[in-house]
Amino acid sequence: MSSNRKNVIIYFLTFVLFSSFLQESQAFPQRYKFVVKEARYKRLCSSKNILTVNGKFPGPTLYAYRGDTVLVDVINKGKENITIHWHGVKLPRNPWSDGPEYVTQCPIKPGNNFSQKIIFSDEEGTLWWHAHSDWSRATVHGAIIIYPRPGSPYPFPKPYAEVPIILGEWWKEDVRVVFERFVRTGGQPNDSDAYTINGQPGDLYPCSKSGTFQLNVLHGKSYLFRMMNVAINEILFFAIKNHKLTVVGTDASYTKPLTRDYVAISPGQTLDILFFANQDPDYYYMAARPYVSAAIVSFDKSTTTGLVKYSGFRGPFSSQPPLLPFLPLFNDTSAAVNFSGSLRSLVSEDHSIDVPIKVNKRIKSTISINAFPCPNNKCEGPNGTRLAASMNNITFVKPSLDILEAYYYKIRGIFGDKFPKHPPFVFNYTTDILPLELEISKRGTQVRKIRYNSTVEVVFQGRNLVAGIDHPMHLHGYSFYVVGWGLGNFNKTKDPQSYNLVDPPRRNTVAVPKNGWTTIRFRANNPGVWLMHCHLERHLTWGMNAVFIVRNGKKNEEKILPPPPDMPPC
Numbered sequence: 001m002s003s004n005r006k007n008v009i010i011y012f013l014t015f016v017l018f019s020s021f022l023q024e025s026q027a028f029p030q031r032y033k034f035v036v037k038e039a040r041y042k043r044l045c046s047s048k049n050i051l052t053v054n055g056k057f058p059g060p061t062l063y064a065y066r067g068d069t070v071l072v073d074v075i076n077k078g079k080e081n082i083t084i085h086w087h088g089v090k091l092p093r094n095p096w097s098d099g100p101e102y103v104t105q106c107p108i109k110p111g112n113n114f115s116q117k118i119i120f121s122d123e124e125g126t127l128w129w130h131a132h133s134d135w136s137r138a139t140v141h142g143a144i145i146i147y148p149r150p151g152s153p154y155p156f157p158k159p160y161a162e163v164p165i166i167l168g169e170w171w172k173e174d175v176r177v178v179f180e181r182f183v184r185t186g187g188q189p190n191d192s193d194a195y196t197i198n199g200q201p202g203d204l205y206p207c208s209k210s211g212t213f214q215l216n217v218l219h220g221k222s223y224l225f226r227m228m229n230v231a232i233n234e235i236l237f238f239a240i241k242n243h244k245l246t247v248v249g250t251d252a253s254y255t256k257p258l259t260r261d262y263v264a265i266s267p268g269q270t271l272d273i274l275f276f277a278n279q280d281p282d283y284y285y286m287a288a289r290p291y292v293s294a295a296i297v298s299f300d301k302s303t304t305t306g307l308v309k310y311s312g313f314r315g316p317f318s319s320q321p322p323l324l325p326f327l328p329l330f331n332d333t334s335a336a337v338n339f340s341g342s343l344r345s346l347v348s349e350d351h352s353i354d355v356p357i358k359v360n361k362r363i364k365s366t367i368s369i370n371a372f373p374c375p376n377n378k379c380e381g382p383n384g385t386r387l388a389a390s391m392n393n394i395t396f397v398k399p400s401l402d403i404l405e406a407y408y409y410k411i412r413g414i415f416g417d418k419f420p421k422h423p424p425f426v427f428n429y430t431t432d433i434l435p436l437e438l439e440i441s442k443r444g445t446q447v448r449k450i451r452y453n454s455t456v457e458v459v460f461q462g463r464n465l466v467a468g469i470d471h472p473m474h475l476h477g478y479s480f481y482v483v484g485w486g487l488g489n490f491n492k493t494k495d496p497q498s499y500n501l502v503d504p505p506r507r508n509t510v511a512v513p514k515n516g517w518t519t520i521r522f523r524a525n526n527p528g529v530w531l532m533h534c535h536l537e538r539h540l541t542w543g544m545n546a547v548f549i550v551r552n553g554k555k556n557e558e559k560i561l562p563p564p565p566d567m568p569p570c
């Protein structure tokens with residue numbers, strides 16, 4: 001056994017011990033120190049400096065009980081601006097700590113620091129944190145694990161142990177260089193060189209075998225996987241050879257158990273999965289590879305693996321190396337949408353839901369890739385264009401001061417409030433051939449203001465411009481119910497009739513299917529400035545973002561909290 005593999009096992013044993021302590025209501029830290037700094041990591045036969053938190057990749061895990069408040073001192077010892085976002089944590093009335101740069105804060109400059117107050121409310125399960133500036137989240141990310149309140153049980157049999165499964169993406173090149181090149185050229189970003197499981201590419205990549213993530217299990221025990229997709233640009237399929245996966249939660253909200261051979265998970269999403277070690281003692285591969293629905297997009301087609309090894313078993317192994325699990329084809333849209341479309345909220349006495357039935361505010365937004373003409377057709381998008389993306393034909397432009405401060409202090413000229421409620425131009429969004437003029441969008445910084453406590457419905461409509469593709473749409477400050485979805489154009493007479501208002505899944509990120517639509521609903525009871533965007537990072541960079549401003553209510557406890565004293569200045 002290599003020393004690397006030994007380390008993995010020691011790490012795992014620590015984790016098991018830790019989770020058995022939890023039965024006695026472990027006290028978690030109320031305050032964390034996140035030092036953003038460079039560290040040298042070796043993957044795929046070469047080493048490079050990456051930006052990390054506390055030198056760790058993946059970064060440290062935040063632990064909390066439901067309803068806790070945790071302080072994180074973010075100290076920037078790196079060479080560039082940074083912000084940190086607590087993905088899926090609603091932060092009631094406290095958008096100041098949300099993180100997206102130039103939306104809720106100015107970046108933390110090198111040498112500066114910012115203490116962020118993470119207010120948990122009804123989240124329970126798995127979330128994650130990540131950088132929200134440029135593409136630094138490629139290496140600046142980690143898990144957030146939220147336990148039921150002490151004394152409250154899980155709504156499923158208590159697992160023997162818990163295991164984080166962090167699915168990521170790795171470039172041999174410095175991600176900052178990849179980012180800078182793709183912004184400069186206007187084309188597609190370079191493909192990654194590997195996908196990773198807990199930071200490790202796995203056996204199928206050069207120089208990676210010894211680091212492969214290995215999970216040692218005891219026959220007959222169950223394990224809770226706390227899975228998150230932190231990849232920059234790809235939705236992933238994940239499976240384990242010969243084993244089934246039982247999903248019990250998504251995005252820190254419980255679901256009815258859904259047992260499948262594989263799962264699909266988009267960047268931004270999390271899954272709580274029960275895994276039963278009930279097969280013949282042996283080695284088994286776990287594996288993940290991408291789901292990409294656009295025909296013309298180039299992407300990293302490799303497969304990342306980890307190992308499940310039954311403890312005490314020394315062989316003979318049934319095969320060497322182990323066999324790979326079945327994973328759907330890269331372009332298998334029905335496999336991806338069938339999985340996500342089958343998820344249902346748990347809905348029990350202890351875990352009730354409150355899907356808005358009557359809607360006060362309806363918003364429909366197209367989500368689209370765009371292409372701008374480029375001088376002398378010299379950009380690297382299709383036909384020499386510069387690629388962009390938009391919502392309701394607006395390509396989001398980051399302002400020079402964050403929108404939250406501009407709104408709070410009534411500073412004019414930073415943003416407008418003209419984000420359209422409906423697509424400005426109605427056409428057949430999903431037909432095969434669309435006039436090239438439609439590829440051009442309008443650049444701007446527009447928000448949509450929403451009255452406190454209104455019930456909001458957003459219909460996302462995918463478009464087939466440049467390339468139709470699934471878009472994992474994420475909303476900050478909220479989770480929402482996914483009440484309906486379908487392929488093709490949304491039909492406002494027909495489609496609402498099949499909405500699920502009984503047990504729709506509750507999420508913070510939903511993959512809108514390629515050339516299809518998805519309807520979400522939520523109650524606007526969290527005042528603040530909240531970003532909504534595609535979680536494929538290239539689309540976010542291209543401008544597939546919009547901002548909701550949820551106004552204050554009348555009572556004091558319905559108003560945004562005052563800003564902290566150490567807000568980073570622009």
Ligand SMILES: *[C@@H]1O[C@H](CO)[C@@H](O)[C@H](O)[C@H]1NC(C)=O
Nearest residue numbers: 033073074075111112113114
């Ligand atoms: C944060 O920065 C302030 C001002 O430079 C400094 O006084 C404080 O000690 C710093 N805090 C931490 C935790 O580094």
Ligand SMILES: *[C@@H]1O[C@H](CO)[C@@H](O)[C@H](O)[C@H]1NC(C)=O
Nearest residue numbers: 173181187188189190191380
């Ligand atoms: C990155 O992409 C550019 C443009 O597509 C290409 O010319 C270049 O060779 C790629 N670089 C690497 C390191 O793959």
Ligand SMILES: *[C@@H]1O[C@H](CO)[C@@H](O)[C@H](O)[C@H]1NC(C)=O
Nearest residue numbers: 293295329330331332333334
């Ligand atoms: C997916 O790709 C395979 C192999 O490249 C091809 O045969 C198949 O037609 C594609 N399916 C779809 C739905 O595009």
Ligand SMILES: *[C@@H]1O[C@H](CO)[C@@H](O)[C@H](O)[C@H]1NC(C)=O
Nearest residue numbers: 334337338339340341342343
């Ligand atoms: C998923 O596939 C199964 C089997 O083909 C089918 O019965 C079910 O309706 C599909 N569900 C969704 C949400 O597409």
Ligand SMILES: *[C@@H]1O[C@H](CO)[C@@H](O)[C@H](O)[C@H]1NC(C)=O
Nearest residue numbers: 428429430431432433488489
């Ligand atoms: C839109 O285009 C699709 C694909 O070409 C076609 O199937 C559909 O009938 C069109 N819808 C309308 C309303 O024309």
Ligand SMILES: *[C@@H]1O[C@H](CO)[C@@H](O)[C@H](O)[C@H]1NC(C)=O
Nearest residue numbers: 393424425437438440441442
């Ligand atoms: C988007 O905005 C641009 C610039 O104003 C305009 O030329 C184009 O027609 C608009 N497209 C759509 C689909 O609304």
Ligand SMILES: *[C@@H]1O[C@H](CO)[C@@H](O)[C@H](O)[C@H]1NC(C)=O
Nearest residue numbers: 452453454523525553555558
């Ligand atoms: C929000 O609206 C709901 C339903 O209309 C109402 O029952 C509730 O009292 C309202 N809450 C506040 C704080 O206004």
Ligand SMILES: *[C@@H]1O[C@H](CO)[C@@H](O)[C@H](O)[C@H]1NC(C)=O
Nearest residue numbers: 371382383385436439466467
């Ligand atoms: C590129 O140009 C060709 C030929 O005019 C056209 O068919 C194609 O749709 C264009 N692609 C894009 C993305 O503009």
Ligand SMILES: *[C@@H]1O[C@H](CO)[C@@H](O)[C@H](O)[C@H]1NC(C)=O
Nearest residue numbers: 428489490491492493494495
């Ligand atoms: C929407 O659905 C209704 C009812 O099925 C149908 O009559 C109508 O033609 C559809 N509209 C479009 C634009 O397809």
Ligand SMILES: *[C@@H]1O[C@H](CO)[C@@H](O)[C@H](O)[C@H]1NC(C)=O
Nearest residue numbers: 080081106107109400569570
């Ligand atoms: C870092 O943030 C400051 C404050 O917003 C800004 O002025 C500066 O341009 C940023 N630096 C870079 C390299 O983006």
Ligand SMILES: [Cu+2]
Nearest residue numbers: 471534536539
């Ligand atoms: Cu997208």
